[in-house]
Amino acid sequence: MITTLEDALKRITELEEENTKLKEELDYYKSKKFAGRQKHDEHWMRSYNDFVVQYESGMTIMEIVAQGAISRRTAYRYKAYYEEMKNMQEKVVENDLQP
Secondary structure, X not given: OOOOHXXXXXXXXXXXXXXXXXXXXHHHHHHOOOOOOOOOOHHHHHHHHXXXXXXXXXXXXXXXXXXXXXXXXXXXXXXXXXXXXXXXXXXXXXXXXXX
16 A cells, blocks of 8 residues: 555556566567468458469469469468358359349
C-alpha cells in the first residue's frame, strides 16, 4: 500500500521501467517472422494469382517450381486451393441454374 509521496514516485518509476521492457518485448514479437503457412495477405494473394496464371496457361507444377518463385510444397498447396475454389464456383453455378 502506498502511503507517502515518495512511495508513489518509487512505484511510478518501477511501472515505467516495466512498461519499457514490455514495449521492447512487444516490438520483438511484432517484427518476428513466423514460419509455416502464412495468412492470405496481399503477398500471398499476389503469389497465388501468379501461380493461377501460370497453371491455367498449361504449365505443370514442376515447370512453375523450376522458375524458383515458390517451393514445390507451396505449389501443391496453391493447386489444392485452386481446385477447391473452382469446385465451389461450379456448385454455385449449378445452384443458380436449378429452378
